[in-house]
Amino acid sequence: MSKFFNLIVNELVKILAKSSTKIMLAIIVLLAFFWNLAAFINDREMRKIDEEVIDYDYIFEVYKYSEEYESMYQFLKEIGVTVTSDWRYDAMQDITDELSGTLRDYPSQREAALEWYEKLKKPIGDNDPKGYLARRIEYINTLPGMDSDTKKAYAAILKFAMENDIPPTRHDSRFSNLLSLIDKKAELSLLESMPADIRDTKRITTLKNEIAISEYAIEKNITTYLTEVSDEFSPFYFQGFWFAFSESVNQITVISLLILIIAGSIVASEYSVGTIKFLIINPVKRWKILAAKYLSVLITGISILIIYYILNFLMATAFFGLGDIGAPLLKASDGVVTAGSPFLYVAFMYLLNSVSLLAMATFAFMISSLVRNAALAIGLGVFLMMTGQGVTFLLGSIFGMDWARYILFANTDINAILSQNTPFLGHTLGFALTVIAVYMIVFLLTAYDAFVRTDIK
Amino acid sequence: METVLKLDHVTKRMGGRTIIDDVSFEVYAGEVFGFLGPNGAGKTTTIKMILGLLSIDEGKITICGNDNVRQFEEAMKNVGGIVENPETYSYLTGMQNLRQYKRMRQGVTEERLKEVVQLVGLENRINEKVKRYSLGMRQRLGLAQVIMHRPKLLVMDEPTNGLDPAGIRHLRDIFRHLAHEEGVAVMVSSHLLSEMELMCDRVGILANGRLLDVKLVKELIEQAEGNKRIIRFTVNNSETAVNVLEEKGIAPLKVEGNTFDISVESDEELAKVSASLVTAGIWLLGITHQGQNLEDVFIQIAGGGGQIE
Numbered sequence: 001m002s003k004f005f006n007l008i009v010n011e012l013v014k015i016l017a018k019s020s021t022k023i024m025l026a027i028i029v030l031l032a033f034f035w036n037l038a039a040f041i042n043d044r045e046m047r048k049i050d051e052e053v054i055d056y057d058y059i060f061e062v063y064k065y066s067e068e069y070e071s072m073y074q075f076l077k078e079i080g081v082t083v084t085s086d087w088r089y090d091a092m093q094d095i096t097d098e099l100s101g102t103l104r105d106y107p108s109q110r111e112a113a114l115e116w117y118e119k120l121k122k123p124i125g126d127n128d129p130k131g132y133l134a135r136r137i138e139y140i141n142t143l144p145g146m147d148s149d150t151k152k153a154y155a156a157i158l159k160f161a162m163e164n165d166i167p168p169t170r171h172d173s174r175f176s177n178l179l180s181l182i183d184k185k186a187e188l189s190l191l192e193s194m195p196a197d198i199r200d201t202k203r204i205t206t207l208k209n210e211i212a213i214s215e216y217a218i219e220k221n222i223t224t225y226l227t228e229v230s231d232e233f234s235p236f237y238f239q240g241f242w243f244a245f246s247e248s249v250n251q252i253t254v255i256s257l258l259i260l261i262i263a264g265s266i267v268a269s270e271y272s273v274g275t276i277k278f279l280i281i282n283p284v285k286r287w288k289i290l291a292a293k294y295l296s297v298l299i300t301g302i303s304i305l306i307i308y309y310i311l312n313f314l315m316a317t318a319f320f321g322l323g324d325i326g327a328p329l330l331k332a333s334d335g336v337v338t339a340g341s342p343f344l345y346v347a348f349m350y351l352l353n354s355v356s357l358l359a360m361a362t363f364a365f366m367i368s369s370l371v372r373n374a375a376l377a378i379g380l381g382v383f384l385m386m387t388g389q390g391v392t393f394l395l396g397s398i399f400g401m402d403w404a405r406y407i408l409f410a411n412t413d414i415n416a417i418l419s420q421n422t423p424f425l426g427h428t429l430g431f432a433l434t435v436i437a438v439y440m441i442v443f444l445l446t447a448y449d450a451f452v453r454t455d456i457k
Numbered sequence: 458m459e460t461v462l463k464l465d466h467v468t469k470r471m472g473g474r475t476i477i478d479d480v481s482f483e484v485y486a487g488e489v490f491g492f493l494g495p496n497g498a499g500k501t502t503t504i505k506m507i508l509g510l511l512s513i514d515e516g517k518i519t520i521c522g523n524d525n526v527r528q529f530e531e532a533m534k535n536v537g538g539i540v541e542n543p544e545t546y547s548y549l550t551g552m553q554n555l556r557q558y559k560r561m562r563q564g565v566t567e568e569r570l571k572e573v574v575q576l577v578g579l580e581n582r583i584n585e586k587v588k589r590y591s592l593g594m595r596q597r598l599g600l601a602q603v604i605m606h607r608p609k610l611l612v613m614d615e616p617t618n619g620l621d622p623a624g625i626r627h628l629r630d631i632f633r634h635l636a637h638e639e640g641v642a643v644m645v646s647s648h649l650l651s652e653m654e655l656m657c658d659r660v661g662i663l664a665n666g667r668l669l670d671v672k673l674v675k676e677l678i679e680q681a682e683g684n685k686r687i688i689r690f691t692v693n694n695s696e697t698a699v700n701v702l703e704e705k706g707i708a709p710l711k712v713e714g715n716t717f718d719i720s721v722e723s724d725e726e727l728a729k730v731s732a733s734l735v736t737a738g739i740w741l742l743g744i745t746h747q748g749q750n751l752e753d754v755f756i757q758i759a760g761g762g763g764q765i766e
Contacts, residue, residue, distance in 0.1 A: 003560075003561070003563075006560035006561065007560070007561065009560060010557050010560050010561070013549070013553065013556075013557070014546060014548075014549070014557075017546075017548050017549050017553065018548055019548065273544055273546075273547070274541070274542065274544035275544045275545070275546060277508075277510055277540050277541075277544065278543075278544060278545075278558070278602065280508075280509060280510055281508045281509060281510065281533060281536065281538050281540075282533060282558065282561040282562065283529075283530045283531070283532075283533035283534040283561070283562060283563075284530065284533075284561050285529060285530060453512075455505075455510070455511045455512055456505070456510040456511065457505075457511075
């Protein structure tokens with residue numbers, strides 16, 4: 001056993017000493033840096049749009065607004081609103097939208113609408129969000145063109161916001177959560193009113209879980225959190241740190257290329273420089289040497305992923321700070337919400353995205369041992385990794401070939417399978433993992449057979 | 458004498474051709490065994506079978522009593538070998554290269570590593586990357602690699618290839634030291650007869666995949682001495698001299714300018730040849746003995762089956 005451990009040490013020493021490995025590590029560091037830099041620039045732009053400074057001169061000179069909006073901007077300027085993230089900006093926009101809608105669609109209610117407009121404007125002018133919310137609750141009931149259920153729901157969230165000091169603006173995640181609850185609840189009641197045989201039960205479950213999570217976050221006063229959005233199976237985030245950190249998972253494709261290079265050359269390079277002879281004439285059976293090489297590829301792959309994970313954490317911290325680090329990951333099932341660690345979740349996402357990496361590394365390893373040519377093994381591996389998933393998707397979706405589900409690449413995109421986004425019916429995770437496992441066994445047996453039986457000339 | 462390596466009716470076929478045909482021989486502890494044969498005779502193939510690089514179609518090879526196929530690990534514990542060129546990992550240092558092999562073998566200590574580094578004379582450069590080594594240094598590193606675990610059998614395929622005369626002498630000294638002082642069975646292949654003569658105690662002669670004979674080098678030399686000697690004459694007019702000799706039924710082996718070689722069986726014959734040349738009025742400017750004619754012996758054994766350089 002210790003001898004086998006020594007074989008792995010040998011392989012790792014060789015991998016680490018190669019200059020190509022050092023170049024790879026440099027690429028990984030640069031990749032993490034530039035990804036986080038891009039995320040940071042994007043975040044800055046998004047915030048700039050979100051907290052835009054209102055340029056009144058520009059508005060009054062260039063745009064020709066209708067009377068109501070003209071006076072809205074006049075009013076905002078008077079009461080000293082300078083940025084769009086101010087709650088009063090949103091509130092004024094809301095009531096002005098509603099006024100102009102009523103004037104257009106219900107001209108008969110002109111007087112009442114104008115009266116309410118002034119009433120609502122008062123607390124906005126006084127910068128009194130609670131007073132505004134209180135009046136708004138009253139006002140909702142008078143609005144034409146809204147059914148009573150929606151009115152009730154709307155009034156309830158406004159009341160909740162008023163009682164909990166939540167400013168009535170979309171820039172506050174709790175308030176925007178409250179708003180989204182109304183839409184989701186409306187959709188849910190619509191779906192549930194459908195006859196049982198055409199009811200979209202999947203969507204109903206999703207909605208119920210989303211509603212549960214939103215209510216949980218509002219109740220616990222959680223402003224930043226991550227959640228799995230079921231149809232995307234990717235985290236939903238509000239802030240820069242978690243966006244940068246969790247979406248770094250997309251660069252695993254690039255990491256795969258690096259690991260493919262190691263897997264494709266680890267056997268072939270021994271042949272190309274002739275060191276294979278010196279490896280074989282040691283008192284170690286050939287299969288042990290091969291197994292040590294394969295395990296070393298896996299260890300290197302896992303190490304690179306861990307390094308990339310840590311690098312991204314450090315870079316995201318450097319760019320965004322640790323302000324959001326305590327954000328929980330909220331999961332719901334059957335309406336019961338549990339809070340977990342998003343670090344574990346991101347790690348899990350790394351793992352899922354590595355399935356295709358594992359399959360392709362094993363494939364390149366087999367080719368490497370079969371044809372003893374690193375360039376061919378790596379090239380074939382990269383080519384299949386790039387085209388494989390696309391081709392099987394085409395076979396399945398356009399040509400309707402159901403057997404294509406047994407092709408390796410139809411099963412390596414675990415994200416697509418989890419979100420049911422594959423051209424094959426009833427394509428489950430279990431099926432995909434079984435197919436991958438069978439392929440890997442075949443690959444490894446082929447590699448074993450080639451390596452153990454061939455004469456070394 | 459303890460038998461370390463034993464080949465027992467070994468046959469190897471490749472692509473329908475029989476490369477090695479029913480070869481049997483033994484190599485004993487404490488001797489340097491020369492494996493002699495022209496290029497293409499099957500020396501490297503035989504060595505690769507001994508080292509487990511090639512499969513064996515018929516027969517078997519045992520090393521210290523262990524079958525090298527069925528008891529591969531046991532057999533290989535006692536073996537060190539270099540096939541063709543001593544390949545090393547050029548991106549590792551000399552020491553890192555040695556540690557690679559240390560990890561695969563049992564009982565090699567750090568002290569032993571230092572000892573072998575000293576033995577091959579690399580102590581000043583051992584921590585440098587191998588890519589900066591000269592060919593000779595790589596060969597010495599390769600040797601350190603294969604003797605660090607004190608193998609009972611050392612198999613070297615054409616070890617002197619690419620070495621300068623000093624390097625060849627160093628290697629020869631190491632082999633003789635290992636065999637005669639440490640009791641290692643050393644097997645060395647070569648196509649150079651002169652080299653074998655200096656290095657080996659016994660030689661096996663291989664041609665066209667068949668083992669033709671196994672002899673002590675002493676015996677070979679005696680056979681050569683006992684047979685014929687090559688005498689080189691330098692004269693003032695070789696054309697006339699050759700005519701004189703041919704009249705007496707003696708054919709020269711080689712004529713080159715004013716020199717020619719003839720082979721003689723006895724001192725008496727040499728005296729007769731000289732006398733007849735002098736009688737014919739030819740000036741004898743030089744008569745030299747061209748050494749033992751091992752090549753002749755070899756060609757005799759090999760039946761002209763291959764060229765020896």
